[in-house]
Amino acid sequence: NAGVTQTPKFQVLKTGQSMTLQCAQDMNHNSMYWYRQDPGMGLRLIYYSASEGTTDKGEVPNGYNVSRLNKREFSLRLESAAPSQTSVYFCATRRTGNTEAFFGQGTRLTVV
Amino acid sequence: GQQVMQIPQYQHVQEGEDFTTYCNSSTTLSNIQWYKQRPGGHPVFLIQLVKSGEVKKQKRLTFQFGEAKKNSSLHITATQTTDVGTYFCAGPIQGAQKLVFGQGTRLTINP
Numbered sequence: 001n002a003g004v005t006q007t008p009k010f011q012v013l014k015t016g017q018s019m020t021l022q023c024a025q026d027m028n029h030n031s032m033y034w035y036r037q038d039p040g041m042g043l044r045l046i047y048y049s050a051s052e053g054t055t056d057k058g059e060v061p062n063g064y065n066v067s068r069l070n071k072r073e074f075s076l077r078l079e080s081a082a083p084s085q086t087s088v089y090f091c092a093t094r095r096t097g098n099t100e101a102f103f104g105q106g107t108r109l110t111v112v
Numbered sequence: 113g114q115q116v117m118q119i120p121q122y123q124h125v126q127e128g129e130d131f132t133t134y135c136n137s138s139t140t141l142s143n144i145q146w147y148k149q150r151p152g153g154h155p156v157f158l159i160q161l162v163k164s165g166e167v168k169k170q171k172r173l174t175f176q177f178g179e180a181k182k183n184s185s186l187h188i189t190a191t192q193t194t195d196v197g198t199y200f201c202a203g204p205i206q207g208a209q210k211l212v213f214g215q216g217t218r219l220t221i222n223p
Contacts, residue, residue: 042118044212044213048209098204100145100160101202103154
């Protein structure tokens with residue numbers, strides 16, 4: 001069992017380019033999340049999906065879109081990357097309700 | 113702004129000293145969770161507190177949930193080098209599924 005798998009692990013983009021970060025889980029969890037981590041800012045919630053077919057904005061959704069493709073997969077898209085989106089991105093999943101979150105290994109994104 | 117606040121942002125201690133990080137929410141939380149992230153790693157769940165005034169222990173780690181369920185703390189007794197990392201609190205904001213994290217406290221230890 002891989003748990004939560006994020007691809008790619010590293011990416012460098014030029015300003016204005018687009019890309020999609022992929023997240024897949026084999027834990028049969030209902031809820032999935034995208035966070036970004038910046039020094040001094042902790043983990044900030046970008047978007048989440050409480051269940052298949054639903055998505056909701058988090059604390060910092062501007063500049064991002066998401067797709068809950070199916071129960072297993074939750075992707076994060078940057079349509080026009082900006083240097084301010086340089087960050088480490090984490091995907092997380094939870095079974096449901098007030099349960100623990102399981103994180104992927106992270107994607108380190110640099111926008112130049 | 114950030115709905116779950118955590119202090120301090122950084123803490124450096126000598127090995128063997130105690131360490132405490134504090135978490136405060138602007139709203140009452142149904143529960144609070146604590147995570148640890150080792151340098152270069154991803155956050156890993158430590159514990160969840162649910163009841164008002166709850167205290168839980170894991171070896172040298174003591175977790176408390178405030179009576180009003182708006183604050184929490186993590187205390188480590190006699191730190192060891194294996195405790196190095198960033199400690200995060202997290203709580204559900206505006207619904208059970210919206211899990212929001214604090215800024216984290218980065219602990220470094222002088223051996």
